[in-house]
Amino acid sequence: MTGQLLAGGARELRVTEARRQFFEEGACPEGELPAEVLRSWLRCRDSGVDYQADGRGDPEGRSGLVAARERSELLLSNASGVMEHVFEQIRASGSMVILADDQGMILHSLGDPDFVNRAQRVALQPGALWSESLRGTNAIGTTLVEAAPVEVIGAEHFLDRNGILTCSAAPVFSPTGEVAGVLDISGDSRSNQRHTLGLVRLAAQLLEKRLFEIQYAREIVVAIHARPECIGGLQEGLLAVSPEGRVVGANSIARGLLKSLPAGLEAVDFSAVSRLAFGSFIDRCTRDPYALQALDLRCGERVFARLRGAPPLIGMAARGNRPAAESPARVQEAAPKPCNRRTGEITLECLATGDPRLQLALDRAARITGKDIPLLIQGESGVGKELFARAFHFSGPRSDGPFVALNCAAIPENLIESELFGYVGGAFTGARREGSVGKIQQAHGGTLFLDEIGDMPLGMQARLLRVLQERCVTPVGGQRQIPVDISLVCATHRMLRDAVRAGSFREDLYYRVNGLTVTVPPLRDRTDIRSIVANILEAELAGTPREGQVSIGGQVLDFFERYPWPGNVRQLQNVIRVAAALLDDDETEILPVHLPEELFGADPMDDAESGQGLLQDAGQPPRSMAAVMPTAQPAPLMAAGGARSLDEIELEAIAVVMREVGGNVSAAARRLGISRNTLYRKIGRMS
Numbered sequence: 001m002t003g004q005l006l007a008g009g010a011r012e013l014r015v016t017e018a019r020r021q022f023f024e025e026g027a028c029p030e031g032e033l034p035a036e037v038l039r040s041w042l043r044c045r046d047s048g049v050d051y052q053a054d055g056r057g058d059p060e061g062r063s064g065l066v067a068a069r070e071r072s073e074l075l076l077s078n079a080s081g082v083m084e085h086v087f088e089q090i091r092a093s094g095s096m097v098i099l100a101d102d103q104g105m106i107l108h109s110l111g112d113p114d115f116v117n118r119a120q121r122v123a124l125q126p127g128a129l130w131s132e133s134l135r136g137t138n139a140i141g142t143t144l145v146e147a148a149p150v151e152v153i154g155a156e157h158f159l160d161r162n163g164i165l166t167c168s169a170a171p172v173f174s175p176t177g178e179v180a181g182v183l184d185i186s187g188d189s190r191s192n193q194r195h196t197l198g199l200v201r202l203a204a205q206l207l208e209k210r211l212f213e214i215q216y217a218r219e220i221v222v223a224i225h226a227r228p229e230c231i232g233g234l235q236e237g238l239l240a241v242s243p244e245g246r247v248v249g250a251n252s253i254a255r256g257l258l259k260s261l262p263a264g265l266e267a268v269d270f271s272a273v274s275r276l277a278f279g280s281f282i283d284r285c286t287r288d289p290y291a292l293q294a295l296d297l298r299c300g301e302r303v304f305a306r307l308r309g310a311p312p313l314i315g316m317a318a319r320g321n322r323p324a325a326e327s328p329a330r331v332q333e334a335a336p337k338p339c340n341r342r343t344g345e346i347t348l349e350c351l352a353t354g355d356p357r358l359q360l361a362l363d364r365a366a367r368i369t370g371k372d373i374p375l376l377i378q379g380e381s382g383v384g385k386e387l388f389a390r391a392f393h394f395s396g397p398r399s400d401g402p403f404v405a406l407n408c409a410a411i412p413e414n415l416i417e418s419e420l421f422g423y424v425g426g427a428f429t430g431a432r433r434e435g436s437v438g439k440i441q442q443a444h445g446g447t448l449f450l451d452e453i454g455d456m457p458l459g460m461q462a463r464l465l466r467v468l469q470e471r472c473v474t475p476v477g478g479q480r481q482i483p484v485d486i487s488l489v490c491a492t493h494r495m496l497r498d499a500v501r502a503g504s505f506r507e508d509l510y511y512r513v514n515g516l517t518v519t520v521p522p523l524r525d526r527t528d529i530r531s532i533v534a535n536i537l538e539a540e541l542a543g544t545p546r547e548g549q550v551s552i553g554g555q556v557l558d559f560f561e562r563y564p565w566p567g568n569v570r571q572l573q574n575v576i577r578v579a580a581a582l583l584d585d586d587e588t589e590i591l592p593v594h595l596p597e598e599l600f601g602a603d604p605m606d607d608a609e610s611g612q613g614l615l616q617d618a619g620q621p622p623r624s625m626a627a628v629m630p631t632a633q634p635a636p637l638m639a640a641g642g643a644r645s646l647d648e649i650e651l652e653a654i655a656v657v658m659r660e661v662g663g664n665v666s667a668a669a670r671r672l673g674i675s676r677n678t679l680y681r682k683i684g685r686m687s
């Protein structure tokens with residue numbers, strides 16, 4: 001403390017001497033004063049401010065104050081809470097907290113009565129103008145000029161009469177980057193506190209944040225910071241972005257991070273500050289609203305980012321690359337989107353590969369896109385119901401909105417409620433402090449896909465019905481109803497009508513969810529297997545060096561067309577994935593040898609023992625891959641043309657053993673005394 005006093009005393013002496021040199025000798029005492037104070041002294045001298053003045057600058061009349069307060073109403077009404085909070089920290093320190101507008105007019109103050117009386121003697125009170133041009137160097141006026149926090153202690157004030165003050169001030173920036181006002185803490189020059197400037201800076205940031213949140217309550221707000229742990233705290237940068245991807249607001253921290261935002265923000269596109277397009281950012285956030293996304297900025301820095309606010313805003317954003325007023329009819333006229341099977345962005349048209357039953361379902365679904373009619377998709381497991389639902393979503397006017405899927409059979413009954421409806425912070429033990437946004441809300445502006453709706457618990461069915469009727473959702477533990485705008489698509493592998501009869505599915509919900517019912521046929525009944533295979537292979541190899549290089553052998557395709565596919569398209573997809581992975585570097589055709597072992601007869605439906613097999617009757621579905629192995633009739637060692645080659649004999653031996661073991665490669669390898677890999681290689685030569 002004594003040290004601090006001594007340091008304070010030495011500083012005072014230095015400033016007194018600098019003052020003498022400046023005013024009496026016209027010198028510029030560099031190094032003796034903080035740079036911003038010296039800059040200010042020079043400005044004051046250049047503009048003719050009289051440092052000995054004492055009669056100027058009395059408070060404006062009451063009408064001036066009323067007008068100024070009206071002009072800064074938003075600032076004033078939001079500042080009082082912050083000011084009270086700051087005042088609590090400095091109470092009894094002989095100080096006051098002051099809010100001034102962007103001209104330096106004091107709008108409001110809170111202070112210790114003792115100091116308030118003394119402050120009034122120098123007109124530090126509401127209604128007084130503390131611009132630098134009027135009162136010389138002072139924390140409020142100089143902060144406005146410098147647009148940065150400033151501390152002015154004792155004799156550093158330009159006017160002699162203000163030497164009794166010590167003042168610390170920080171600018172409050174508007175969300176468009178202009179200085180909207182100044183927060184200041186002033187006290188007796190003898191009681192300068194070291195941390196005051198830090199405190200007033202924090203308070204200004206808090207106020208800025210509040211103003212930002214109010215102004216952009218309806219916009220998409222993105223929180224950013226270079227350090228992930230700062231997101232959610234006072235230090236986070238905030239960006240407000242319009243649904244079209246235009247940055248319309250940024251707090252001062254975000255401006256610091258982005259480096260090149262102009263004040264006023266006219267026409268700044270998100271892509272001008274970030275390398276990741278706004279639509280892609282929104283997509284990532286929609287997939288996981290709580291994950292931090294890394295954003296590489298155009299200025300070369302990397303920050304972490306998270307969407308703030310309720311997901312309804314996400315929906316609006318995602319839709320927003322097109323004007324809100326655009327009619328569904330026009331949207332449908334737009335050029336069809338190309339299929340992207342890897343990202344799941346496909347349309348109903350992409351799914352039309354020639355099967356007449358599926359075509360009927362596609363045509364009917366296409367007629368209701370953009371209409372408020374719920375779609376119910378029926379079909380066995382793995383037939384492509386979710387893919388159908390996605391295609392329906394991407395074929396309609398909501399295609400730029402989120403597609404949010406929930407499998408009602410895959411999550412425990414006690415979690416469905418919070419997954420679907422979300423919850424507020426502290427709603428139950430183990431709940432996240434910040435709460436969680438449910439799938440229904442996440443789907444706002446887009447499509448909610450409820451897979452296996454028939455497995456939804458009855459209690460949940462009642463709540464879902466209410467949401468569908470009222471178009472509002474109330475998170476678990478919350479009171480507020482949040483409006484939602486969703487298109488509903490449900491899927492089930494069982495007959496919902498039977499579930500209604502059995503009492504496990506509510507009849508009223510049944511009628512709500514099946515506006516239109518379509519059925520996706522099982523793979524064994526489809527006539528377009530070759531097209532599906534081609535699509536799967538293409539998607540599987542896309543982006544790899546083998547893209548477009550691999551084909552599927554005729555024998556394998558024949559087998560695929562006759563196999564019953566109990567696991568439907570999902571099983572077929574796995575088979576092709578494995579086969580593609582088993583290809584050697586120099587192989588470009590998928591052959592029987594590349595197919596997974598279970599298709600070779602390990603299957604319980606294996607028909608090897610039934611005597612059926614290698615030579616199938618046309619039209620008879622094979623039960624195993626053994627059925628498509630080459631015919632293996634034992635042949636004599638000597639043929640008509642003389643002794644046969646060792647290769648031929650070896651291949652025949654393999655074919656005989658394969659037949660005996662019903663196509664089971666492991667068993668055949670054991671019996672032949674060679675490894676499975678060697679056997680695979682040799683079988684490859686046979687095909």
Ligand SMILES: Nc1ncnc2c1ncn2[C@@H]1O[C@H](COP(=O)(O)OP(=O)(O)OP(=O)(O)O)[C@@H](O)[C@H]1O
Pocket residue numbers: 351379380381382383384385386387388451491493532535536569570573
């Ligand atoms: N026509 C198709 N072409 C290519 N791949 C397809 C096709 N139909 C479905 N698939 C693929 O098959 C897999 C299973 O499809 P999907 O998940 O849509 O089936 P589902 O009927 O919803 O399954 P479940 O009943 O188990 O939920 C997915 O990986 C999907 O991409």
